[in-house]
Amino acid sequence: MLVQQILFVIILAATGYVVWRRARGIARNIRMGQGELQTDRPGERLRNMLLVAFGQKKMFKRPWPAILHFFVYIGFLVINIEILEFIVDGIAGTHRIFAPYLGGLYPVLMNIFEFLAVAVLASCAIFLLRRNVAKVRRFWSREMTAWPRLDANLILTAEILLMIAILTMNAADQWLQVRTPEKYPASGTLFFSSMLMPLFNEMSTAALVVTERVAWWFHILGILGFAIYITYSKHLHIVLAFPNTYFAPLKPRGQMKNIEVVTNEVRAMLGLGDAPQTGAPGRFGAKDVNDLSRISLLSAYACTECGRCTDECPANITGKALSPRKIMMDTRDRMEDISRSLAKGGPGLDDGKSLFGDYITREEINACTACQACVEACPVMINPLEIILDIRRYIAMEESGAPAAWNAMFQNIENNFAPWKFPPSDRFNWANEGSRTQ
Amino acid sequence: MAELAAQGRSPEVLFWVGCAGSFDDRSKRVTRAFVKILQSLKIDFAVLGTEEACTGDPARRAGNEFLFQVQAINNIQVLNGYNIKRMVTTCPHCFNTIKNEYPQLGGNYAVEHHSTFLQRLIDEGRIVLKEGGTFKGRRITYHDSCYLGRVNGVYEAPRAVLAALDADLVEMKRSRAKGLCCGAGGAQMFKEPEPGKKDINVERTDEALNTNADTIAVACPFCMTMMRDGVKAREKESEVAVKDIAELIAERQGL
Numbered sequence: 001m002l003v004q005q006i007l008f009v010i011i012l013a014a015t016g017y018v019v020w021r022r023a024r025g026i027a028r029n030i031r032m033g034q035g036e037l038q039t040d041r042p043g044e045r046l047r048n049m050l051l052v053a054f055g056q057k058k059m060f061k062r063p064w065p066a067i068l069h070f071f072v073y074i075g076f077l078v079i080n081i082e083i084l085e086f087i088v089d090g091i092a093g094t095h096r097i098f099a100p101y102l103g104g105l106y107p108v109l110m111n112i113f114e115f116l117a118v119a120v121l122a123s124c125a126i127f128l129l130r131r132n133v134a135k136v137r138r139f140w141s142r143e144m145t146a147w148p149r150l151d152a153n154l155i156l157t158a159e160i161l162l163m164i165a166i167l168t169m170n171a172a173d174q175w176l177q178v179r180t181p182e183k184y185p186a187s188g189t190l191f192f193s194s195m196l197m198p199l200f201n202e203m204s205t206a207a208l209v210v211t212e213r214v215a216w217w218f219h220i221l222g223i224l225g226f227a228i229y230i231t232y233s234k235h236l237h238i239v240l241a242f243p244n245t246y247f248a249p250l251k252p253r254g255q256m257k258n259i260e261v262v263t264n265e266v267r268a269m270l271g272l273g274d275a276p277q278t279g280a281p282g283r284f285g286a287k288d289v290n291d292l293s294r295i296s297l298l299s300a301y302a303c304t305e306c307g308r309c310t311d312e313c314p315a316n317i318t319g320k321a322l323s324p325r326k327i328m329m330d331t332r333d334r335m336e337d338i339s340r341s342l343a344k345g346g347p348g349l350d351d352g353k354s355l356f357g358d359y360i361t362r363e364e365i366n367a368c369t370a371c372q373a374c375v376e377a378c379p380v381m382i383n384p385l386e387i388i389l390d391i392r393r394y395i396a397m398e399e400s401g402a403p404a405a406w407n408a409m410f411q412n413i414e415n416n417f418a419p420w421k422f423p424p425s426d427r428f429n430w431a432n433e434g435s436r437t438q
Numbered sequence: 439m440a441e442l443a444a445q446g447r448s449p450e451v452l453f454w455v456g457c458a459g460s461f462d463d464r465s466k467r468v469t470r471a472f473v474k475i476l477q478s479l480k481i482d483f484a485v486l487g488t489e490e491a492c493t494g495d496p497a498r499r500a501g502n503e504f505l506f507q508v509q510a511i512n513n514i515q516v517l518n519g520y521n522i523k524r525m526v527t528t529c530p531h532c533f534n535t536i537k538n539e540y541p542q543l544g545g546n547y548a549v550e551h552h553s554t555f556l557q558r559l560i561d562e563g564r565i566v567l568k569e570g571g572t573f574k575g576r577r578i579t580y581h582d583s584c585y586l587g588r589v590n591g592v593y594e595a596p597r598a599v600l601a602a603l604d605a606d607l608v609e610m611k612r613s614r615a616k617g618l619c620c621g622a623g624g625a626q627m628f629k630e631p632e633p634g635k636k637d638i639n640v641e642r643t644d645e646a647l648n649t650n651a652d653t654i655a656v657a658c659p660f661c662m663t664m665m666r667d668g669v670k671a672r673e674k675e676s677e678v679a680v681k682d683i684a685e686l687i688a689e690r691q692g693l
């Protein structure tokens with residue numbers, strides 16, 4: 001037992017260290033962004049977090065996947081309470097340490113865990129079928145290359161295996177409770193796993209002990225492995241959906257963020273204010289991830305790659321290159337590439353590449369209608385449009401690279417105060433036209 | 439507006455016409471229809487006339503923040519100069535910019551889109567539409583404008599206005615929060631679409647045509663252009679009309 005205990009503590013500590021390092025790297029990447037995460041109006045923020053992240057409010061716009069996802073989510077949250085017992089047992093070398101303390105409550109809890117385990121198992125199986133057999137469109141679009149697809153399938157399969165491990169462990173345990181009750185405290189009858197008991201009927205007690213241990217180790221190692229894995233995966237949303245909904249901007253949806261420097265400059269130009277303070281104004285708009293706001297970067301890590309945004313995007317629906325999900329995925333990929341470069345002693349941000357140009361193309365940026373369907377659709381309050389508009393600002397103001405038709409439109413507004421080439425003196429002509437007017 | 443100001447008067451409400459409403463031939467008809475409604479109800483309103491200028495929305499959404507701010511700050515100077523408090527506009531983009539973006543630059547006005555304005559006039563009984571009438575048996579489908587609906591949450595007012603017409607209202611599959619864009623937003627109105635399989639306005643028009651409506655109702659000058667182009671592309675101009683909600687009210691009232 002002692003060997004197992006020492007091994008367990010070492011693995012636990014190592015996992016903790018790796019996860020901590022990853023978390024630090026991700027936090028550093030997010031801090032590359034501009035401005036602070038906003039914390040004003042905490043009440044509203046808390047409400048958003050509770051309703052949207054915890055309550056999954058926006059998921060329920062599509063009820064079927066929402067219900068299945070809800071099982072996986074609740075199952076995951078609740079079964080993790082059992083992990084607490086795993087960890088205490090693992091360190092102390094005990095077996096089901098909570099059973100004697102919780103008395104009659106223990107079997108109730110265990111049965112709830114098992115029910116959820118079965119629900120998770122079934123949901124994950126259906127999800128796998130939906131993705132791979134029914135081939136739901138949004139899981140097969142262009143940005144869903146080999147890795148994102150594998151990522152999703154890996155997690156679903158891992159969840160299924162972990163749940164099977166729990167049920168196996170409980171089934172073996174219930175036999176052991178019958179055969180050596182002095183070592184295995186009674187857990188009461190567990191509805192689902194007791195159905196598996198006949199499978200282990202023939203096994204010797206020694207084999208049962210091994211089976212129970214193997215399932216126990218498989219489950220806990222799986223969970224610890226999962227903790228490391230998610231930091232590289234879209235499954236990070238199970239953690240970051242919470243801060244992302246909390247820090248999501250509360251400004252009106254239709255308001256683009258103001259660039260103060262420009263306001264000052266324009267006011268000075270029109271003789272309405274003091275001349276702007278000298279000093280480099282920095283870059284207008286965004287060329288690379290460090291020009292984006294921190295909330296955009298946090299969002300990129302919180303993105304679930306569910307593709308609900310892309311599914312509703314008019315540009316994507318009609319075959320344009322733009323996909324709002326890809327905007328978020330590219331932003332995360334760029335940050336991760338920077339991390340990897342730095343870890344190898346490379347140049348990081350200054351590697352000669354940039355988010356706009358090497359990851360996101362002009363064609364994608366130019367295709368957006370700013371319709372906000374993506375913003376409305378996202379279940380974790382991500383705003384892909386913000387990144388698109390930041391890049392447009394870079395293109396128009398730093399590169400003067402807007403499409404020719406837009407440059408003509410700019411010129412018309414500048415000279416005629418209208419986006420078309422009509423003289424401003426004609427602006428009131430509508431009143432005198434039309435036979436039935438006046 | 440300048441004339442009123444010269445007389446030392448200020449109107450109850452300023453009608454912000456918008457560039458499309460001022461220059462686009464089709465949208466000018468919407469402007470005139472709305473004005474007729476206002477005049478028939480003896481509402482005390484004014485327009486800026488040649489003093490109005492683009493709100494800057496297309497420039498901002500195309501990335502030109504500098505040009506947007508020049509437009510916005512100039513407009514705010516004019517509006518504040520006339521001490522304007524209340525505004526109404528037939529353009530959701532102007533509405534959004536004035537409502538959500540001008541306050542940051544010192545322009546604070548109670549601005550309304552004409553859909554909520556008309557709805558209130560109907561609710562207050564100032565616009566009276568008699569039972570039956572010419573719209574009985576007509577089928578109307580309403581196309582949500584992104585900047586009115588999804589962005590500013592106005593879904594019901596235009597529908598309430600249409601419901602008062604006593605026609606059959608039919609919904610498209612994608613409506614309200616899920617309404618599909620007409621394809622003009624984000625300054626797309628002012629350039630050719632990027633390469634793709636289909637034009638967005640045609641995709642949306644097909645959806646509207648599938649409802650078998652004889653009228654596609656819109657509440658935005660850009661949606662108007664896009665949907666009309668879509669109907670033309672499908673060669674249905676003789677069967678299906680694209681109308682602004684203000685035009686439909688004016689028509690029903692025989693104005």
Ligand code: SF4
Binds near residue numbers: 309312316388
């Ligand atoms: S705002 Fe742009 S990216 Fe988002 S759904 Fe609309 S067109 Fe697509």
Ligand code: SF4
Binds near residue numbers: 328384
């Ligand atoms: S941005 Fe939101 S809707 Fe789009 S893929 Fe990510 S989580 Fe899903």
